[in-house]
Amino acid sequence: MQLETVPCDLCGAALSESVPYCTLPPTFPEAQEWRFRKCICCGLIALQPRPDRQSIGAFYPDLDYHAFQPDSGLKRWVKAWLNRVRVNQLRPHFPKGARLLEVGCGTGELLRAFGDVGYQVEGIEPNQAAVKVAQQQGLSVQVGNLESVVLPPQSYQGVIMKYALEHVHSPRQALTALESALKPGGRALLWLPNVESWDAGWFKSRWRGYDAPRHLYLFSPKTIESYLEKVGLKLMSIRFSPMPNDFAGSAGSMGLPAMALWFPISALAAARRASGRMLVVALKPSL
Ligand SMILES: [Zn+2]
Known part of the structure; x- marks a missing residue:
């Protein structure tokens, strides 16, 4: 595995302009601690050092990675239902039948839910096994x-990245490519872990949102807004999810009783704009 350190992706400050933020225990297959650092100039939190672009694939072992695991039975039904609910909530962001792109679409469940209600959907995904499942x-x-695929310019009325931007080696490059693929008036929907959430502060290094070394960056409402400004997108809204997944997951149990137990606090965190999951809506201004 090759490790690398990089200047701040958001403001360009040198590594020496950052301070230690959090140290995480080793993960497979390499026995080493992972460290996030915070840029003192802009506040961006980044994994430093990190596996380089050629080495990162080892941490996504095909369908073993949780996001790519095929579900069955009740879980599959619940996920499909949640995706239908999600698509219904998101439809006001896009014109009827719009051309949508999902970046990091995994096995394509959300794309399919959009396709089922009449959108023209396309996806890109770095994991070959996940792509095969989607294509089947x-x-x-x-x-x-977004670095390897050349997208047709100004072609999509919507681009979706669901828990994907924190995985890329340069969010700035990714957002620049995304902006150029959007039609004027088009929208980007970005789901991101919120590093300034109550659950992150509460669980510290056990917070599920760290997920090192797969998460290379962690965003706050302020740093994602700065990113959007840099690439010419306008922040429309940030919605904070009341779902208790990160409280329950960080505490070590994702069972229904644990989820129910954590729900009141996660709902309160969301109401205070401080829950662990945020949906950022950005607009490409019309010319
Ligand atoms: Zn910075």
């Missing part, structure tokens, strides 16, 4: 990421 279901998904 008839979805138009290609292997790659």
Whole structure:
């Protein structure tokens, strides 16, 4: 595995302009601690050092990675239902039948839910095994990421990145590519872990949102707004999720009783704009 350190992706400050933020225990397959550092100039939190672009694949062992695991039975039904609910909530962001792209679409469940209600959907996803699963279901998904796939300029009315931007080596490069692929008036929907959430502060290094070394960056409402400004996108809204997944997951149990137990506090955190998951809506201004 090759490790690298990089200047701040948001403001360009040198590594020496950052301070230690959090140290995490080793994960497979390399026995080493991971460290996040915070840029003192802009506040961005980044994994430093980190596996380089060629080495990062080892941490996504195909369908073993939780996001790619095929579900069955009740879990599959619940997830499909949640995706239908989600799509219904998001429809006001896009014109009827709009052309949508999901970046980091995994096995394509959300894309399919959009496709089922009449959108023209396409996806890109770096994991070949996940792409194969999506393609077997008839979805138009290609292997790659925003660095390797050349997207047609000004072609999409919506681009979706669901818990994907924190995984890329340069969010600035990714957001620049995303902005150029959007039509004027189009919207980007970004789901992100919120590093300034109550659950992150509470659980410290046990917070599930760290997920090192797969998460290379951690955003706050302020740093994601700065990123959007840099690439010419306008922040429309940030919605904070009341779902208790990160409280329950960080505490070590994702069972229904644990989720129910944590729900009041996660709902309160969301009401105070400080829960662990945020949905950022950004607009590409019309010319
Ligand atoms: Zn910075």
